[in-house]
Amino acid sequence: MPPPDPNLASILYSAIASPHGLALSVSDFGGAQQKLYAVRRALADPDLASLQFRRSPYSDTELWLTKTTGRKTPTHVPTGPNSPS
Secondary structure, eight states, X not given: OOOOOHHHHHHHHHHHHSSSOEEEEOSOHHHHHHHXXXXXXXXXXXXXXXXXXXXXXXXXXXXXXXXXXXXXXXXXXXXOTTSOO
16 A cells, blocks of 8 residues: 555544644545545544544535544635645
């Protein structure tokens, strides 16, 4: 298996470090969600197990990375060349 994408790994660790998680603007929710699951699995870091990848209730193009504890609105991360999709 190839090493996980370092940009996506950075997004996961930023979400864990954020008090409320992150929100990503994505063009393909399902594809972005699957990429993040794959990176989390490849990293095999137990700290990342508390992350959930959910569709925003407000936008079909926003993916929320939330922790299973403390449900709050995540911090928004603008899309860019390194976004999941």
